[in-house]
Amino acid sequence: MTLVSVENLSVRYGSNTVLSHVDMAVEPGEIVTIVGPNGSGKTSLLRAIIGATRPSAGHVSLKPGLKIGYVPQKLHVDPTLPISVERFMRLTDRVSGRQCVEALEKAGVPDLLKRQMSQLSGGQFQRVLLARALINQPDLLLLDEATQGLDQRGSASFYQQIEAVRRETGCAILMISHELHVVMSASDRVICLNGHVCCEGSPAVVASAPEYRALFGTGTGGALALYRHEHDHHHDHDANPQEAAE
Numbered sequence: 001m002t003l004v005s006v007e008n009l010s011v012r013y014g015s016n017t018v019l020s021h022v023d024m025a026v027e028p029g030e031i032v033t034i035v036g037p038n039g040s041g042k043t044s045l046l047r048a049i050i051g052a053t054r055p056s057a058g059h060v061s062l063k064p065g066l067k068i069g070y071v072p073q074k075l076h077v078d079p080t081l082p083i084s085v086e087r088f089m090r091l092t093d094r095v096s097g098r099q100c101v102e103a104l105e106k107a108g109v110p111d112l113l114k115r116q117m118s119q120l121s122g123g124q125f126q127r128v129l130l131a132r133a134l135i136n137q138p139d140l141l142l143l144d145e146a147t148q149g150l151d152q153r154g155s156a157s158f159y160q161q162i163e164a165v166r167r168e169t170g171c172a173i174l175m176i177s178h179e180l181h182v183v184m185s186a187s188d189r190v191i192c193l194n195g196h197v198c199c200e201g202s203p204a205v206v207a208s209a210p211e212y213r214a215l216f217g218t219g220t221g222g223a224l225a226l227y228r229h230e231h232d233h234h235h236d237h238d239a240n241p242q243e244a245a246e
């Protein structure tokens with residue numbers, strides 16, 4: 001059964017429409033990546049899915065009883081606050097020490113339980129956030145640019161961990177990423193967003209779609225084009241990405 005189904009979704013902040021007519025779905029066990037320039041509504045889409053942002057039109061349906069783990073884009077922990085990884089993980093959920101250790105194992109950092117949050121490296125911190133999101137054994141994991149601030153090796157290894165999590169737990173993953181080259185290999189499906197769904201499909205189909213190329217250019221150099229986005233392609237919400245790619 002489909003985990004998340006988004007139909008004709010629009011999100012508006014005041015008079016600013018950031019998402020319009022977005023249709024997308026996530027099936028069990030899939031890894032789906034959302035790419036798109038800054039401000040293209042990626043975070044707004046995730047927030048609409050978890051119910052933190054109210055759609056101005058359309059709707060989001062979740063499979064009944066769906067458990068979601070969410071790794072936010074940024075989380076600031078005051079470096080002067082003495083808080084251990086274990087305390088941090090137990091702040092929001094009633095979980096045992098054993099469950100914390102298991103979640104840290106799944107996130108690839110089994111030995112961090114007693115460490116101070118302020119002493120973790122960027123990569124370790126992100127793994128702890130991942131562990132916290134895994135603690136309730138979610139059916140769907142949402143990651144909002146979870147590798148921000150990590151170097152290329154750190155983020156490649158983080159995505160390998162995500163694939164291992166999917167293998168071991170079978171949970172589906174919906175993630176936002178700017179690292180196109182890494183994402184392309186780790187994803188079953190890519191959705192290219194720019195206020196609307198520009199194109200979507202398997203990484204190979206999306207990479208060769210004219211809409212995607214208009215946004216990101218070709219090859220891995222396209223990762224840079226992301227930040228120098230010129231949106232000059234024609235908007236056609238009914239375009240079939242399969243046909244467009246041919």
Ligand SMILES: Nc1ncnc2c1ncn2[C@@H]1O[C@H](COP(=O)(O)OP(=O)(O)OP(=O)(O)O)[C@@H](O)[C@H]1O
Binds near residue numbers: 018037038039041
């Ligand atoms: N709570 C809010 N109130 C008003 N405007 C908002 C709010 N949240 C986001 N926006 C605006 O909506 C647009 C889309 O923001 P969103 O965070 O969804 O984009 P994004 O694709 O995730 O961007 P980035 O890649 O920079 O993280 C931006 O122009 C942003 O300024």
